[in-house]
Structures are given as C-alpha cells and as structure tokens.
Amino acid sequence: MSIQGIFPIDKWSFKSESILTDLPAADFELLMAHKSEHVLKKGEILFREGAYPAGIYYIIEGKVKKYKTDKTGREQIIYVANTGELLGYHAILSQYHYPDSAATLEESTIAFIPKEDFLLTLQQSSILNNRLLKTLSHEFSVLANSITLFAQNSVRERLALQLIVLREKYKVNFEPGMAVEINMSRDDLASLAGTARENVVRVLGEFKEAGIVETKGRKIFITDINKLIELANTR
C-alpha cells in the first residue's frame, strides 16, 4: 500500500523492488564477480550523456540524479535513483551511448560492474532477463507520466508531486505522522520540477504559508503530506 493508502507512488518511481533482490545466488555471484566498490562524494559524476558505457552501476547506498543538460547548460533531472537501484544499463542494452548523465546527490557507495559480466549474466540468467524487461516496461510508464506532468501541470503541481516522490526516497526510520526531511538544493529541486530556482523558492514559500512544509536552511520538512497530495492533483 502506498502513501496514506491512496497515492500511487509507483506511478512515479522505477523501483518497486530492486532488480537484484533475491536473484539466485549463482547469478548474483556471476554478476558481481569483478565488481569494484567506490565511495563517491556528493556531486561526483558516474557517467556522462553521450559517452559509451564500460559497465553498469549499482547503488549500494546513496542517491543519484539522472539528468540531461541542454545546449545552454541547463540541467533537467529525469529521475532520482536511490539505494538498491541499478544504473547505466540502458546504454549497454541499446548498444548506444548513455542517454543521460548520472551524478551523486549525497555521498554514496557505488559498485561498478563491467559490461562483460553484465552481458554474460544476462545470457545465463532468465530471471535477470525477465526482471530487466519488467523494469524497463515499468520505466516506460513512469516516464510517460512525467511527460504528461510537464506538458500539462503547473509549476506548483509539479513541485508538489516531486516533493511527494522525494519524501518516499528520503524516508529513514519513518514513524507515521513524522515529518520527512528532504535535503536537496533549490537548484536541483528546480531542475526536477522543470522551473527556475526563484520559482521553487516562491512556491515553497506558499507551501510554508499553508502549513505543508517547514524549512531550515536548505532542508525541507514535509509536515502535511495529504495537503501536498491534494495540491499535486494528478488523478
């Protein structure tokens, strides 16, 4: 069951369960045979749009933004990936370059898995194969929802929705009724909502006024998730 039992959070998030959860031990070991682990500081880049892939990445712990940069340098965040998610497989599977860039949003522990091991495991493991088909198909629906969101909803609605989604990702040791702390720069929030930083600040101001969020420096505390769901207003 999703937030308050009513909001369909999986419409907006790739991850229902990790692709690798409960993968048969043999498959898992094959995949991880030559992995390397790295601790990346906040803001470090895993891969860049347009580059050719050498492997895939597994988020052992942390958060990573997937984004595109336009000709003027403006960033558009496509998705925020969390602990347990796999990154960079689209480029390998499409036999093309990375469609987007990826950078850490906080200090993160990342495993790098060489392309060869990924492709070999994919050949061996029909479970991994099927999970990928399922995940990619689900991703389609998430991105289709995002397109509709950007094409048809106001900045206020978009920001409200992204805060709802982020809240799930920033939950730790959550108790019902507890405020969730979202620690993300206004710039990233703007890029996620497809607007300018100033507008994020202003809308966030409205939300404070309405008793929906509190802020302390850059940190945002979601105090009234239900009002936020009302505002997001996306079916």
Next chain:
Amino acid sequence: MSIQGIFPIDKWSFKSESILTDLPAADFELLMAHKSEHVLKKGEILFREGAYPAGIYYIIEGKVKKYKTDKTGREQIIYVANTGELLGYHAILSQYHYPDSAATLEESTIAFIPKEDFLLTLQQSSILNNRLLKTLSHEFSVLANSITLFAQNSVRERLALQLIVLREKYKVNFEPGMAVEINMSRDDLASLAGTARENVVRVLGEFKEAGIVETKGRKIFITDINKLIELANTR
C-alpha cells in the same frame, strides 16, 4: 543517415527497424500462429489506459497515437507509432495494466497477437528477447528527450520538433526537395506539442509567414525542413 545528414531523428522515434524485421521464420510463425487481422477506421481505440492486456498489436499498415488522458479529459500524446511497430507489450512485460491508451490516427490494418503466443515466443526466441531489451532501452532515451523537451522548450520549439518527427512518419514515395504532407488535426497536434489548439494555429501561422510550411485545410505541407530544424533548436 538522418534528415539532411544532420538531425538525429532517432532521438525522437522508437523505430529504427521493426522489432519483427528479419526475425527467424520459426520465431515469427510461432508469434503469428493465432494472430487476427483487423481493419480499424480512423479514431478507433485499440486499448485504454488502465485496462489489463490480452495481447499485443502489430501495425501492418497505418498510424496509431499513444496517449494519456488526465482527470479533466485533456489528452497528451506520448508517441505516434507507424507501420511496422509493435504496441501494447509494456503492459504484458510489466505485468500491470496499460500505461497509456492507443487509437488510430487514420484507417489502419492491425494484427492482434494473443498474450500467450507473445510470451511463449519470448521464451523461445533469444533474438526477440534481445530486440525487446534493446527497443525498451531506446524508448527510455526517447522519452527522456521528450521530458526535457516539455520541461525546457517553448511551444514554438516543441511544435517545430514534432513537425520534423511527423514529417518522417508521413513520408511516402519521398523525393528530395519534395514537400511532405502531414494530415493531422490541430487538436492532435496540440496534444502532441503540449499546448492548446489555438496556439498551434498561431504558431503554424508564423511558420507559414516564414515560408516553412503551407496549409490546405487541415493538411500541412513542410516546405522548408532546414528552417524547421533551426527553430526546433534542440542540440
């Protein structure tokens, strides 16, 4: 090579080659074993968002819009599929309902393939399997591009881009220098560009003024593709 040798049309289109092109005969026959063919009139619905899938669809001939409808009834077209493309597999692979609706944009001949045959062929055919992984990964990059388009580009740029993409889809017996005829309602064009019908008419007016398009009733003739590419201005 893409338009004028420079515009990366595959950034905006799922189809490079059909998933089914040159599929080994045995696999193809297994897949098509119980297919049924149907001629659908313009505007007929293949499937509806939220419904559970009974099979997949193959466009033998024609054009189909994939779209989502919001709570107010407003349509957002996600993608225009053309002859040779497969539809409806996301729902089956994600083991969930259809993420979008599909309706014909013109009279079309559609083959319906039962779910069981699709899944069986998928099990048997590693080629089909790999093609689907590749196609889905490519779709990811196309949708990510769309998100950026809607989040960061003006109505003029979005419409210019969609016209470029549509031009490829509406090409028949094309000779260099020839104007391509796009036959689509202003409402659908608006839904594709994420704006209101009136704005499409106005921007189209500008394009006519600039000698980029001509119109005759609802039909649009693209006469200067290069200017359109300049206007679309998307890297």
Next chain:
DNA sequence: AGCGAAAAGTGATTTATATCAATTTTTTTA
C-alpha cells in the same frame, strides 16, 4: 570562530502562453 563563497531568498518587470468568445472554413452526411 570568522572569512569567503555558494546558496537561498526577495521584489520588480517582462514575456509567453492559456483562456475566452466569437467567426469562418472545412468536412461529413442526409
């Protein structure tokens, strides 16, 4: 702890686009 840089926030203004209310043209069908 205090300095400097980076990030957040504010206010004023401009601009793009949505919306409303008609009219005209095109297409359909009786």
Next chain:
DNA sequence: TAAAAAAATTGATATAAATCACTTTTCGCT
C-alpha cells in the same frame, strides 16, 4: 448538393512563469 456538424481560425484578455538585479543567509574551510 445543401444543411448540419465539426474543425480551424482570429482577436482580446488574463495569468503563470521566466528573467533580472539584488540582498541575505548558510555553510564549508583554514
């Protein structure tokens, strides 16, 4: 082929959001 219906177009107006210029606050660092 005329009438009716649907679609396209036009103009006026309202509104949301982008942009600019600037101030204040926060945070990382030596």
